[in-house]
C-alpha cells in the first residue's frame with residue numbers, strides 16, 4: 001500500500017461495476033480499495049416527444065435502458081389581457097331627497113396573464 005493510501009489519502013475514482021448497470025462505486029485508483037460509496041450515472045439519449053401534439057417527453061438510458069419522462073411545454077410569452085371592470089362603491093347614504101346615492105365610486109380593471117403552449121395548446125394563467 002502506498003504511503004498516502006495508508007495515511008487515508010486515497011485516489012478516488014468512480015467505476016461502473018457491471019456492463020448493464022449504471023451504478024458506479026468509488027474505488028481508490030492506487031490501492032483498489034472499495035471506498036463504500038455508490039452513485040448512479042445514466043447515459044440518457046436526447047429528450048424525445050412521444051406524440052406530435054403533446055408535450056410528454058421521454059429519454060432512455062443507452063446503458064441500462066432506464067426510462068425517464070417529463071412534460072415540457074413550449075410556452076409563448078405571457079399575454080396580458082384585461083378582464084371585467086369592477087367598481088367599488090362605498091356604503092350608500094341617504095341623500096336629502098330620500099333616494100340613496102353612492103358617496104364615491106372607484107373602478108378598476110382586473111388584469112389577467114396567460115400563456116399558451118404552442119405545441120399542445122395548454123394554457124397557463126396567473
Ligand SMILES: [Zn+2]
Nearest residue numbers: 005010028031
Ligand atoms: Zn488507496
Ligand SMILES: [Zn+2]
Nearest residue numbers: 022042061064
Ligand atoms: Zn442507466
Ligand SMILES: [Zn+2]
Nearest residue numbers: 055073117120
Ligand atoms: Zn404543451
